[in-house]
């Protein structure tokens with residue numbers, strides 16, 4: 406969260422332009438299928454991608470500022486896109502500054518990989534596999550298919566609904582991430598794999614590397630689950646496996662179908678890849694605030710707060726959003742400036758809530774900071790929602806806000822936990838702030854006598870350092886190190 410702007414994100418009416426108003430049923434050039442792509446034409450795909458691109462980048466931490474790495478990813482992406490069926494898409498490849506392992510695409514050829522994904526890929530071919538899979542979604546026009554389906558129509562309606570009403574409730578759940586992070590169907594994933602294998606192998610890359618990356622991802626999720634005290638078979642909500650549910654077996658099946666189509670596809674390029682990612686930022690970028698378990702700390706803005714157990718946090722430049730497991734409860738945190746003389750209760754009712762009259766409006770004291778809270782039950786097309794607003798003056802004209810949204814039947818059950826989140830908001834000392842430093846990924850040659858324990862000792866995963874080092878370097882199953890081999894390690 407950089408808090409540079411107060412403006413909220415809005416998902417528009419899904420960028421549907423003039424073309425194809427009767428609904429488009431056509432044969433997809435990539436899949437050969439007849440698909441109902443709703444009201445979206447090729448031009449609409451591009452318009453939607455263009456419109457959502459800056460918002461999505463912002464939401465995932467902005468672009469990762471590393472010109473060398475960015476041009477490398479562009480070069481690989483363009484190489485794969487040469488083999489795509491829809492050449493009229495203006496393909497664009499972007500690295501987002503997010504530590505989560507993720508990749509996604511917007512319609513029209515906009516493809517994203519996260520910094521976290523680059524850290525955990527082992528070679529160029531694995532990265533090619535990920536990018537090609539995303540180009541596959543773009544060419545199969547899966548988002549258009551989804552927009553054309555009733556399911557998404559309802560989903561968009563729901564997002565649209567919550568965004569109506571007073572400004573105090575605007576945009577809950579309407580984040581671009583919310584839309585993009587919806588997973589595709591199994592069929593769509595299989596299709597994206599098949600197409601991805603086609604593109605990467607025609608570009609000369611070993612298609613086996615699509616499934617090796619998936620194995621790494623599974624290992625990563627298992628260690629993450631252990632770190633979070635969960636069953637290792639459970640999967641992180643916001644990683645690649647959640648947005649692209651796939652299995653090694655399914656990727657293998659897609660590969661088997663493609664056998665013989667590009668017999669000379671053998672490029673792996675491990676060392677070239679490692680040379681590119683050497684020195685990149687690893688984990689959270691402290692200038693955007695750091696998520697550690699259930700706590701969000703912003704060293705530059707000097708505060709922290711904690712969300713309830715079971716909630717997943719997503720940090721973006723404009724806000725921090727947290728959801729419970731079934732995403733029925735949301736917390737949106739952001740910052741605004743309010744003139745120093747203005748009382749928080751007055752601000753909450755007059756400025757933030759607009760026309761909605763708040764119930765139980767009261768001043769509160771949050772760890773020595775003046776604040777106010779109040780709530781309202783709001784009607785939307787999809788039913789009612791209880792929205793509680795909290796505004797806290799951190800100092801000067803800087804005010805931070807929580808917006809808690811529950812369904813009326815859940816409000817009582819969650820009220821105490823959400824109240825604790827309000828009162829967890831606290832200033833942090835300069836010392837605490839300065840202690841938060843970024844980690845970097847380094848590529849080093851193994852010397853004789855080096856051990857996994859020694860090479861992983863500066864990693865940020867505590868007692869899981871060795872396990873994470875093994876995941877990072879394809880050394881699970883107790884595979885040994887050997888002198889001269891290049892490995893990735895993480896240092897402060």
Ligand SMILES: [Zn+2]
Nearest residue numbers: 589594597649
């Ligand atoms: Zn996918």
